[in-house]
Amino acid sequence: DMTQLVLLRKQLKHVAKERGEKLSFMPFLIKAASLALTHYPILNSSLDERVENLTFKSSHNIGVAMDTANGLLVPNVKNVQNLSVFEIAQELNRMHELGLKGKLGGDDLSGGTFTLSNIGSIGGTYAIPVIVAPEVAIGALGKLQTLPRFDRDGNVVKAEIMNVSWSADHRVIDGATMARFSNMWKAYLENPASMVLDLK
DSSP: OOOOHHHHHHHHHHHHHHTTTTSHHHHHHHHHHHHHHOOOOOGGGEEESSSSSEEEEESOOOOOOEEEEEEEEOOOOTTHHHHOHHHHHHHHHHHHHHHHHTTTOOHSOOOEEEEEEOOGGGGGOOOOOOOOOTTTTEEEEEEEEEEEOOOSSEEEEEEEEEEEEEEEEEOOOOOOHHHHHHHHHHHHHHSSHHHHOOOO
């Protein structure tokens, strides 16, 4: 339920614009993923080709699938664990501009540790996202939909709902771990003010 995040972004959009940046939902989604990865570091690991070594990555280099002039590419925002939501927005906007011009470089495209794919940008709701090797997990973000929901008092209210689909390498990650990560990520997004408590 993205209702609270929709309100927060609405409040901050003009602040970001005054600073010269566009603020989408993606920086919040990426930052929430990084905060949750801190608690579930196995999702930010990589498995070698011989399936002998699992490497835990200290940097959260979160990839975002982009439809570019050169087709679908997955550049990544480096060291998300050290960035503010605004700094993530700056990086996404920079990579988007380069992608439109077909100028994304090797540094932007290499070193990813975890990926979020925004299928909602082209109207998608659910998907079975394909893991970007050697990463071990990926999420597909569905389109934001205004749908009826019941509040705590049983009244029907308008809510902003986004569906998410996860894929994980079961040689490394079990379903319960993926679900716990997803629930933590979801909790940050449903109550975005809670992210403030864990920001560094």
